[in-house]
Amino acid sequence: MRLAAVILPDLGTNPDMPIIVSHWYAGRGDDVWEGDRLVEISAGPLTFDVSAPATGRLVEIRGREDDLVQPGTILGYVAPCEGQDGGDEESGRNGGTGGHGDVTR
Numbered sequence: 001m002r003l004a005a006v007i008l009p010d011l012g013t014n015p016d017m018p019i020i021v022s023h024w025y026a027g028r029g030d031d032v033w034e035g036d037r038l039v040e041i042s043a044g045p046l047t048f049d050v051s052a053p054a055t056g057r058l059v060e061i062r063g064r065e066d067d068l069v070q071p072g073t074i075l076g077y078v079a080p081c082e083g084q085d086g087g088d089e090e091s092g093r094n095g096g097t098g099g100h101g102d103v104t105r
Contacts, residue, residue: 002080003060003080004056005077006038006050006052007053008073019068022047024040025038027061038058041069053078058076063075
């Protein structure tokens, strides 16, 4: 099964600044849409949203709330819907900073 990794992008913050997983907008097993805000990250006084890399189901959460993380960390995995090709639907949903990657399991 090919899964889409939810990856924390480089936020351009000071390397000494701790980056923390603040809040997941979706739970394991929830359906998500590409570009939706999936997880909130905080770095000092700043907050960033990481978006869903594909439309499908959130099947794994690796970065739990209050975990310290680094850019490039895999926060979770989305199992894309059958026939999902990147989804160019007009959903009108909230976007985030992005964080895309594919992993084969």
